[in-house]
Amino acid sequence: MNGAGVLLPLANTTTDAFRRVPLLTTRITRKSSSSTRNSLVIEAVEGQASPDTPAEPVARRLILLRHAHSSWENRSLRDHDRPLSKSGQADAVKVSHKLQQLGWIPELILSSDARRTRETLKIMQEQVLGFLEAKVHFISSFYSIAAMDGQTAEHLQQAICKYSKDDIFTVMCMGHNRGWEEAASVLSGASIELKTCNAALLEAAGKSWEEAFSAAGFGGWKLQAVVKPD
Numbered sequence: 001m002n003g004a005g006v007l008l009p010l011a012n013t014t015t016d017a018f019r020r021v022p023l024l025t026t027r028i029t030r031k032s033s034s035s036t037r038n039s040l041v042i043e044a045v046e047g048q049a050s051p052d053t054p055a056e057p058v059a060r061r062l063i064l065l066r067h068a069h070s071s072w073e074n075r076s077l078r079d080h081d082r083p084l085s086k087s088g089q090a091d092a093v094k095v096s097h098k099l100q101q102l103g104w105i106p107e108l109i110l111s112s113d114a115r116r117t118r119e120t121l122k123i124m125q126e127q128v129l130g131f132l133e134a135k136v137h138f139i140s141s142f143y144s145i146a147a148m149d150g151q152t153a154e155h156l157q158q159a160i161c162k163y164s165k166d167d168i169f170t171v172m173c174m175g176h177n178r179g180w181e182e183a184a185s186v187l188s189g190a191s192i193e194l195k196t197c198n199a200a201l202l203e204a205a206g207k208s209w210e211e212a213f214s215a216a217g218f219g220g221w222k223l224q225a226v227v228k229p230d
Helices: 086-102 115-127 129-133 141-145 152-163 179-188 209-216
Strands: 005-009 018-031 039-047 058-066 108-111 135-138 170-175 199-206 222-227
Touching: 058 179, 086 115, 086 199, 086 222, 108 115, 108 152, 115 129, 115 170, 141 152, 141 170, 152 170, 152 179, 152 209, 170 179, 179 199, 179 222, 199 209
Parallel strands: 058 170, 108 135, 108 170
Antiparallel strands: 005 018, 018 039, 058 199, 199 222
8 A cells, every 4th residue: 555654463364464554643734814813723634654753563474485396317417406306396386376375475585596496486486476576586695505504594684684675574585405494493493394395484573674683583483384285
C-alpha cells in the first residue's frame, strides 16, 4: 500500500505478517472570522507521518534453503558443476509450491553459484512467479563458506545486510551443507537438520536487517518451520 503508516499484526496468518494503516496526524492553521481573529484550527489529517515518528520493528523473515539432490552420474565433473538428479528436480517443484502456500515468498534471493543451486532456483522460478520476481544475487563464497566450521551464520548475516534494504522483509539464502544446517541451528538456538531441498524458516523483528540480527543475536531467531518436499 502506498503512503506511510504504522504496522499492525494481521490475524489468522501462518506467521506474524503485517499491514500498513494510515496515520492520523494533526495540521494547525489560522482562521479569521468576524468574531475571532487568528483563531487556531486543529484538523486530523490522514497521510504522512511526522519525521520525528519512530519506525516500528517489523518481522524479518529468513529462508535458509539447501539445494535439491544432485546427481553423481558423471564422476568427471567438478563438485561445483554437478547438476540436479531427477528426484532433486521433483523436490524443487514441491518445495516451491509449499513455500508459496505458506506465504514465504522472498523479495531477495542470495544463492551459491554452484550448478545445483542455480538449477534448484531455476525450477522454483518456473513454478512460482514470486520467485521469478525476486531480485537475485549469486555469491561464489556461499559455496566455499559452507565447508568451513562455524563461519556460515556470520557470513550470511554480512551478505544479507550488504544486499538487502529496509523495505525488504523476506530473504532466501540458498546453499550447501554442512554450513546451511549449522547456520540455521546457530541462528535459532535449536538443533536443525536440513536434508536436500529442506528450508528452515526463521523470523526476527527489527527496523532494519542490521537491527534484527543485533536484537536476536545468535540463538534468538524464531524457528517457524522446516519445509520438506514430502
